[in-house]
Amino acid sequence: MVIKNIEIHTMDSENTVIANGYIQVKDGKITKIGEMSLFTRFTKEEIINGEGMKAYPGWIDAHTHLGMFGDSTGFEGDDGNEDSEPVMPHLRAIDAINPLDRYFEEARNAGVTTVVTGPGSADAISGQLAAVKTYGKRIDKMIVKSPVGIKFALGENPKVTFSDKDQSPVTRMATAALIRETLRKAKKYYQDKKNYENDRENYDCPEYDMKYEALIPLFKKEIPAHFHVHRADDIFTAIRISREFDIDYVLVHATDAYLICDELAEENPVGILSGPILTDRSKPELKNLTPKSAGIVSKSGIKTAIITDHPETPVQYLILCAAVAVREGMDKTSALRAVTATAAEICGISDRVGSLEVGKDADILLYKGNPLNIMNKPETVIINGITVK
Secondary structure (H helix, E strand, O other): OEEEEEEEEOOOOOOOEEEEEEEEEEOOEEEEEEEHHHOOOOOOOOEEEEEEEEEEEOEEEEEEOOOOEOOOOOHHHEOOOOOOOOEOOOOEHHHOOOOOOHHHHHHHHOOEEEEEEOOOOOOOEEEEEEEEEOOOOOHHHOEEEEEEEEEEEOOHHHHHHHOOOOOOOOOHHHHHHHHHHHHHHHHHHHHHHHHHHHOOOOOOOOOOOHHHHHHHHHHOOOOOEEEEEOOHHHHHHHHHHHHHHOOOEEEEEOOOHHHOHHHHOOOOOOEEEEOOOOOOOOOHHHOOOOOOHHHHHHHOOOOEEEOOOOOOOOHHHHHHHHHHHHHOOOOHHHHHHOOOHHHHHHOOOOOOOOOOOOOOEOOEEEEOOOOOOOOOOOOEEEEOOEEOO
């Protein structure tokens, strides 16, 4: 496939815009990209004349529960929260995602080509998140990266979940204590494994523990912890715990982040996944919710992505969330990067998605106008080199 005569917004590190260019695709990857002046006739390829169109990388929603809570179903299709106990790091999102859920089609029709999805925030530690494409029938063939992180939750949700179960945690203190206890035991388990591997004569191999195995990538810094947080004090608890165990962390939602930018600037989060904003203040810890937050946090120098937290805000409204953020003060380029390149960087998948560059997945959107205009929608959606709309 070759798409020619298009205005290309690469979203690469230089935010390069090619006023009149072309993109060549082969085997699901971008193989060439450049000015039309460099274009030569290609053979045996489908040529799309995109004259008058603008090309963007596919949108990325960096925090959802897509496919985990069934569309138009009740308990039978709700697989996002295993609230039988509060510590479940070994649960894998890929074992619950339903790719045939109607929202996958609605996502890709709106230009959302990649999502990070996984368990909810009922548990203190609720499982492994996955980055997946929104096109396909079998989740194993849709995976971009799994896991991309381990989901942790602070604040109201674990308290509410276990308050009527006669089971800890019912306070913020207990939630943090459970997380610390689990991480401490997992770190010892990891050290015992390393001792055994290095000196099998003097050390015994620890008995296999699936929960602790799931946490080892955190200590290796292969993936970060994704902390569900809203209130400022919960944000600082997430930072405190991450420091104690020397793990990388992403702040998810971070509703109060715009109030503490000066403090956050002293820290080193992988990034902040800001949102959802198209929702009500449904609980006390959301009282400071504002659509201005993403713009304020981004301008403070912290990597910021915009998210829907689907189904809190349906995934197909991701670009609308970005448009609202711009209306409320966020820089336009920063907002577009917040649903492309920056989102990919925070989630550790920028080697494959997030920008239009040679070697990356051919996830391409073609628009006739500005995507931040609510009246516009993608005319063409390409995922892995396949035209899906």
